[in-house]
Amino acid sequence: MLKPISTPTRELVNLDGVWRFAIDSRAGAEPWTGLLGTPLEAAVPASYNDLFVDPEIRDHVGWVYYQREVRVPRGWGGERVLLRFDAATHAAKVYVDDELAGEHVGGYLPFDVDITDRVAAGERFRLTVAVSGDLSNETIPPGKIEVGMNGKKKQTYFHDFYNYAGLARSVWLHSEPKTRIADVTVVTGFEGATGSVDWTVVTDGVDEARVRVSLSDAAGAPVATGQGASGSLTVPDVTLWQPGAAYLYELTVELLDEGDSVIDSYPVAVGVRTVEVRGHEFLINGEPFYFTGFGKHEDTAVRGKGHDDAYLVHDFQLMEWSGANSFRTSHYPYAEEVLDFADRHGIVVVDETAAVGLNMGVVGGMTGTPPFPTFSEQYAGAATQAAHAEHLRALITRDKNHASVVMWCIANEPASNEEGALEYFTPLVELARELDPTRPLTYAMVMFATFKNDRIIELFDVVSLNRYYGWYIATGDLATAETYLHGDIQGWIDRTGKPIMMTEYGADTQPGVHSVWDQAWTEEYQVDYLAMNHRVFDRFPQFIGEQVWNFADFATSNGIHRVEGNKKGVFTRDRKPKAAAWALRARWRGLEGRKPGSDGSTGAGSGEVTGADGADG
Structure with missing residues (x-):
């Protein structure tokens, strides 16, 4: 569409x-x-x-x-x-x-x-x-x-x-027009200085041979032309779309009548780039990429989830100020204007479905024991799976041509440790790979799912962890939390050999609350909590990124553990920086041009962690 x-x-x-x-x-x-x-x-x-x-x-x-x-x-x-x-x-x-x-x-x-x-x-x-x-x-x-x-x-x-x-x-x-271009799919690549743009066009009511395409550069100068419903264009001296250095070509697709008059015309922004997982590395344009950034929400006062261009611009400015190069669309697809903006400004996006809450263990609270199986007709059964598949199909159809989107996130914190998870997710992963074989797949993993009991990680390309050691587990005890986190990451490395990133880690913080001790909810504790996580991340060359939970405070359901919403933002809901925002800025700007963990250090400690209430942070 x-x-x-x-x-x-x-x-x-x-x-x-x-x-x-x-x-x-x-x-x-x-x-x-x-x-x-x-x-x-x-x-x-x-x-x-x-x-x-x-x-x-x-x-x-x-x-x-x-x-x-x-x-x-x-x-x-x-x-x-x-x-x-x-x-x-x-x-x-x-x-x-x-x-x-x-x-x-x-x-x-x-x-x-x-x-x-x-x-x-x-x-x-x-x-x-x-x-x-x-x-x-x-x-x-x-x-x-x-x-x-x-x-x-x-x-x-x-x-x-x-x-x-x-x-x-x-x-x-x-x-x-009644005779129209119904869909366009673009896949890009390059070899040396020569780029390629493969196109596929779906038409409605016209002979597919009457399709004409032309590619122009960012200045509007023509680069290549082609004909037919599918084909490949060669781009000499290609300028790649890169994180932090966006460059967009424009592919114009036209339908022609027998006299070569244009019946329909549609332009598609094209960023020439490649994405690949190789060993424990995540590669963009063949170069290792380290994610820095946030889980976000479409959430502002009064508007709720209403899209607002002013907040769009300001949020991207704050991400650039902090040194972030990426974000995850937690926990649903964002407005397409957000992805257009990311395309134009070189911000990398992990694009996530709205499949959040597929976990009865969260209802069980700290025990992690579900009241009934998640993957059952009582909850996530065949009808849920069908709705999930339709949503996944619509997401990939909408966002497949965005250069900024480098990975699909199938679900947030599903009960991947429960029986039935493999049967539920296998056809969804197969569908995603059929719809888009070019991008890696991941899911954001709940704390109940450990390297010993998770049932589905082999289906996916990247291990994405949501972990809250020092907050929901070992609250206020960052020394113990550090041991837990190190062992957790080491366990995933030993089991999978896949790239590992943190898609959520954070601590609720009330702006203006301070203490000289490791006291939860203070601005100092949020800074120290993040620093502990970063020390651990930097020990592992297999670690490919860190996305803090959350960019800004956001509204939640009623609950005694939420005072005016979730306060894990490094910015307040009205986008004022907490102390952690300055700390992240110092770290992330210091990481530019180097990859954490390059010294290959690991350290000791491995073990299973059980019991947490970390769902959605």
């Missing part, structure tokens, strides 16, 4: 703004049969939960309704007319005037609704969008809904970030 953009053959109208808004319990009669009877209005894009002061809206379980009037441009007669939702979390029904025009299940990823036969050029229509934030064991991410003693429904979910819902990304009305 191609992102709507303005081209010589395509147009779009942005529908962001303030829409009428109501929750289903107050909307009265079915709202798509007329105007919503509501005094409320909601911003799009934004999660709706924090916009209002009414707790019934914030914690609503069920459907909410957005509505506005839309006019189709006069010049769109004879074109395909579509509605594009960059995301509707977590399910949507779309109504044009009084009729259902389309449905979609799955938040965080886009979908189109073709309304060509329902609207007319130059005319207006009433657009109503019903959105549900409900989660069940058949959704990704999963959850459950229960009815409380007061008779009201309550949403329970097994991930540690707030279940924001609504139209959190942009909505578009866009046109396409």
Whole structure:
């Protein structure tokens, strides 16, 4: 599914703004049969939960309704007319005037609704969008809904970030030619100074021989041309896309009629680069790469998970200031604008699905003992696996051409230590490799899954550890935590021989709290905690990266262990630096140009660690 953009053959109208808004319990009669009877209005894009002061809206379980009037441009007669939702979390029904025009299940990823036969050029229509934030064991991410003693429904979910819902990304009305380019896939490579750009084009309603492609450099100068639905272009004196030094070519794909007139045209940004795992190294363009950066969240005050370009720019500025070269899209796909920005600025991305919470052991708390098996029809069964596969398919289809995306993360903290994990994940890994054989695969591993009991690591290319020694285990005892962490990493090295990185490590920190002792929640403890981890990382040449949990404080569900959300950010929720931000800046800027662990030192200590409550940090 191609992102709507303005081209010589395509147009779009942005529908962001303030829409009428109501929750289903107050909307009265079915709202798509007329105007919503509501005094409320909601911003799009934004999660709706924090916009209002009414707790019934914030914690609503069920459907909410957005509505506005839309006019189709006069010049769109004879074109395909579509509605594009960059995301509707977590399910949507779309109504044009009084009729259902389309449905979609799955938040965080886009979908189109073709309304060509329902609207007319130059005319207006009433657009109503019903959105549900409900989660069940058949959704990704999963959850459950229960009815409380007061008779009201309550949403329970097994991930540690707030279940924001609504139209959190942009909505578009866009046109396409009826004979069109349906999809483009680009794969790049190079040998010496010569690059290659392989293309595959899927068309709708035209002979595939009528495809023409042309590649231009960053200045717009032509580099190469080709014909056909697939082929390969040679790029002499290629300039590679590199971490910290982005360079983008542009591949223009055109469909031609018999007279060589252009029927449809679509450009794709292309960064020529390669990604490979070789032994214990992660290679970008054949050179070892060491990840420095963060797990992040799409999370800001008032907007919730609403995409905001100002925060996008500022967050990337703070990552650059800190010396970070990468981030993980924990724990769901981010807005495509984020990946476009990463492409243009040379930031490396580990792209993650919304499969977070596939772990009943987390419900068991410190014991790690699940109330029932995770991989069962009670929880993550066949329906969950099917939803996971569909989400994975949509993610790779959307993000496959982004040069910044170097690895797919299939899930965050699944119960990979439980029976049934291998059967659940094997077909998903096979699907991911079929959809994209060019990128490595990983999953972020929960603390319950050790080098002795994990059942699925052999399916994957990179060992990604979420570990909280010194926080959830050995709290305040960094000497013991260091021993645990060293033994853990050594155990994974001995078992796998694969590259190993830390995808989560962190300590909750209340800004402004200080102590001369190793006291949890202080800014000093967060600095010392990170320094302990870094000492251990630097002992292992097999270690390929560190992504701190978290970039910034973020909203979570209600819980006595969370005061105004998760405070593991090195920046506050409004992006003020804690002491740890300065410490990371000093370390990461000092790492530029060298790889930690190059001295090959290891040290002693190995053993299994059991019991932790580290899910989602």
